[in-house]
Amino acid sequence: GWAAEAAEVAPDQVKFEDNMVAASLTDAPGNPEEGVKVFVNRGLGNCLACHVVKSLSKEQFHGNVAPALDGAASRWKMEELRAIVADSKKVFGEQTVMPGFYSLEIGDNVRKDLVGKPILTAQQVEDVVAYLATLKE
């Protein structure tokens, strides 16, 4: 549809306050069905590299670097989940192993074709957050 034309908050304009990002990064609502695709895709979220999700047990090889995400939406508000996915370091601190998926405060020597690009698009972040919101205890 017209979603591709939706206005977006640029990665360096995202406002973090009290471990939250209050406003949506796009003006199109997040779609949980698209979100789960981004979540499992190894080239996009690749979230299962580090997190277990029981309801996704048909997907192979869930890592255990990080806590299981079952029930994440019972532990965190939507606005907190958005902050965690956009830039986990703003919530968990600099030391966290979790990448910032919509951040340009990243490592040195970034692969040339990726310079200036966040891992996910604004819409993909909203979709992943909408999916996380379904993970209730």
Added chain:
Amino acid sequence: MKRIVLAALAAVAAMSGSAFTAAADPVDDKLVIDDKEMIIRAPAPEGHPFEEVMSGWLFREAETRATEADSFANPGMLAVEQGEEIWNTVEGSAGKSCASCHNDAAESMKSAGASFPKWDPDSKKPINVELQIDKCRVKNMGAEPYKFDAPEQVALTTYIKHQSLGQPVKLDLASGEMQSWFDKGKDNYYNRTGQLNFSCSSCHEASMGKYIRADHLSQGQANGFPTYRFNTGGMVSLHNRFRGCIRDTRAEMPKAFSDELMALEVYVTWRGTGLSVETPAVRQ
């Protein structure tokens, strides 16, 4: 002294079919190769982030571990054989082979593999086995240096390091300017790179013993290199592994033997102080 390597194609590490990987710790097991017991756990040297340093062997699947423990099954022993042949082959304008000067590697190279990188006063830099081979080829044989990861370079390195099988890794950081290269290597180790923003410590320290997807994260030790990998069905040099791990952070890869990776080799090798040289180790 030639071996016939059997079962080179055997034992591709079987992956478990289940979606969830167990929260497995390193195994509690002994590694004996050619009747020699390897030191696979050692008290960490002072200033080390861990209390105990552990061989990557402890983190691998049972089949992979068994393949390394059996020299006749270990496909990496083919590289040792190839290296032995090169050792004895005359090349270059001086009409010499490695053996012309160093004779029997079992004697002359017995502890070399456990003590590289060393300080090289000529280049005023640390030198590793690969670069020492090149130095001897150029200076002493009148031959060309090898290209990075040329099969001959990997085989000869494997052969030389294999002569130190079982010997504990120990670097001389007091020699020349080794200490400042160590410091630089340590900075590199903790420096985050790439779009994914990982440092070596993100995976091999903070997440050591955990699974990232299907990979059981070890301490990222250098003592088994060059290693045989089932995944690629061939030998992997240390700088190739470094470059692969850096690529996986979505960063540009530094050049092999660059100052950056030489410093990293000094520091990472020190992190395995006390572990036996296991070359050629077997990984999945």
